[in-house]
Amino acid sequence: MLALALSAASAQPSVPRGLDGKPDFSGIWQSLSGADYGLEPHLATLDGPPGAGIVEGKAIPYQPQALQRRAKNFAARAAADPRNKCYTLGTPRGLYSNEPFQIFQRPRDLTVLFDFGHPVRTIHTNATEHPDGHIDFWLGDSRGHWEGDTLVVDVTDFNGETWLDRAGNFNSDELHLVEHWSFVDRNTIRYRATFNDPKVYTRPWTLEVLLYRRLEPNVQIIENYCATLEYDKYYPFPSSQ
């Protein structure tokens, strides 16, 4: 099902390629990192298992008042985590969450469709630019271009309403994210993201995580509009009783 146009000059072991010769990330992917429980190294809590973290340098370089806000987020996380209100996980949390997502790729864009939540992320790869001004998007505005076999994506226009994990890590609406997507092998993507946010961090920082292709036969994304669960009970199928 993947386009397998053979490229004569591939620097990498054979990976799927589109008809434009670029690596083709189409497929269903999922992180096994547990990073959604906490980006930094953490022991087990009632929320989830321990993890060695995916942040380069271990700790996210918060400004002092931002560190206080993170502590408040953590303490209030059961109610305050936007995920628990079934808001979209946002960018990049949706990529390393515990649920799969699907990438549909064509030359002009990548469509990232998440199991969790409504929104669909579009990464434009047609040499277009961010719209003028600042827009408050849940998923940011993504413009990508290829550097060899690496997709480099520039993301701006965040609304600052999402968290980066369940532990209360966060960004503001001034986040500027730069992502690097590349194949390790045909079933593994290396995803790196560098965060620049002058309202929150003292310097740029980077996380890296692997995304694994879901290989089960007939695997598919299953709609998970959990935002409706709280009021689902008001909409029973009107029965004949």
Next chain:
Amino acid sequence: MRSHSLIIFLLAAAPIVALAQGANGWRETSFVPTPRGEWKGALLPDGQPDVSGHWSNTIGNHNNLTDPQGPLGADDEAASRGNGRRQQKPRSERAPSRVTDPPDGQVPFQPWARAKQEEFLKYLNNPIKPEYVEPFARCAPGGPTKSFEWHGYEIRQFPGYVVFLFDSGNRVIHLDGKPHLPENLKLWNGDSRGHWEGNTLVVDTTNNNSKARLGRSGEFVSENAMIAEQFIFSTNGDPGGDRFTYEATYTDPTVLTRPFTITIPNRRVTDKTPADDWNNLTFLAKHEGSGPTTIEAEPAIEAYERVCVEGNGNHGQVVVETK
């Protein structure tokens, strides 16, 4: 932060009477269904007819399923005022019922189901219980069919898939023949399998939770419903732009006395289509010159991020606070 549960916005109805007899062809009062046949237009590399892009219904409004340009219930005050945007034309001059079969244009409900539909409509403009608020107004997906009765949307195609992106959710049509999801998984937008026959995308949609109504007038089916859909695309050369006819036949012996069919006409949105707040919510992508990019033959148009968060925007004309 958004207040999640206290404030409900009811979605605004589209203007019922527009521009003179559907100027620009976006507010039609009649349409000619596209005939099934060969596809004579462009093909995608995987052999699918190329129907990618932005589209919209030409008879908008998700209010009244059987009288799409008519009032919503006997107590539709805006309609009865008879002025401004909701001025009513006579029934004969309004678009026909979206129900094209049976010929009387009504959903063939069993009597108990008709009573339930009328109850919902009676309280729609005055929802005294939470269940009288249409879930769509609370950002739930529109359901497989009603999603086409609302704003303009986008079609993206890939080997093995046709993907529909609505402001209210999305639908993925699987073309590779994989089996449906297990029967007990009931979804707002169902689970769809399809294939192309000439100019027609033939789809069967199961696993419906059927919580989304078919219109704000309250028509519904059960979670036993099976939906057989056809997306019949005209080929290039249609004056006024590409069109397609959406037909959905609903089978549900627990609610209906016989199957019925909904038909919705649609037209392609291009960079030449005037922007409005309903059919065309796209804009020109920022690109040097805003002409065609190196990849697309036409100027690139985009839509804003499609997100609905309860209470996040000016979605309507009624605000109801619930305790």
